[in-house]
Amino acid sequence: MHVMDQLWVVGGAAYAMVLGGAIGFERELKNRPAGFRTHMLVAGASSLLIGMGQLAVLDPRFHLPFLINMDPMRLVEAVVAGVSFIGAGTIFASRGGKDIAGITTAASLLMVAVIGASTGLRYHLLAFASAVLTLLVLVVLNFAESKFGIKPTPTDAKDDSASPTQEHDRDG
Template identity: 80%
Template sequence: MHWMDQLWVVGGAAYAMLLGGAIGFERELKNRPAGFRTHMLVAGASSLLIGMGLLALEDPRFRLPFLVNMDPMRLVEAVIAGVSFIGAGTIFAWRGGRDIAGITTAASLLMAAVIGACAGLRYHVLALAAAALTLLVLAALKSAERRFGFKAAGGDKR
C-alpha cells in the first residue's frame, strides 16, 4: 500500500474536521452540550473510518478468495451507530417536565458524521455543501423562528 494514499485519507480527515469544527463552533457559541472539539472529532473519525475502508478495499491482502468481501456502506452504518450513542448522551429530559433538550445538537453530530463520511469517500463538494446547509439550518432558521415567533416542536431547547 502506497503511503501517498494514506496521506490522502489523513487530508480528507483534516478537511472533515474543519467542516465539523464550523458546525461545532456554532454549537459552542450557543453553549450546547457538544461543541467545537466534539464535532471535529466526530467528523474526523467518520472520515478516517471510511477512508480506511476504501484503502482496505484496494489492499491485496483482503482480496484473497477465503476472506469476506467488504462493503463500504457497512462502514457508514457503523459510523452512524457509534454517533448515535454520542448523540443520545447530548439529549436529556428536564426532570418534572415534558421538555426535552439536546435533540438539535444530537442531529448536528449526526450531520458531522455524515459530512465526515462524505469527505472520507472523497466527495469533498458534497461535504462542503452539507456543512453549509447544516450551518444555514442551525443559524439562519433559528433567527427566523425568533423573528416569526415559532417554537421548536417538543420544546427543544438545544
C-alpha cells in the same frame, strides 16, 4: 499500501474536521453539550473510518480467496451507530418530562458524521455543501424562529397549561 493513498485519507479527515469544526463552533457559541472539539472529532473519525475502509478494499492482502470482500457502506452504518450513542448522550429531558433539550445538537453530530463519511469517500463538494446547509439550518432558521416567535420562550415552557406530553426542543 501506498503512502500517498494514506495521506489522502489523512487530508480528507483534516478537511472533515474543519467542516465539522465550523458546525461545532456554532453549537459552542450557543453553549450546547457538544461543541467545537466534539464535532471536529466526530467528523474526523467518520472520515478516517470510511477512508480506511476504502484503503482496505484496495489492499491486496484482503483479496485472498478465503476472505470475504468488504462492503464500504457497512462502515457508514457503523459510523452512524457509533454517533447515535454520542448523540443520545447530548439529549436531556427535564424532570417534569415537558421539555427535551439536545435534539438539535444530536442531529448536528449525525450531520458531521455524514459530512465526515462524504470526505472519506472523497465527495468533497458534497461534504462542503452539506456543511453549509447545516449551518444555514442552525443559524438562519434559529434566527427566523426567534424573530417571528415560532419557538416557545422559556416562560411558555413552564406554563402549567401545557400538556404533559408536549415537547419543546430547547437546543435551537
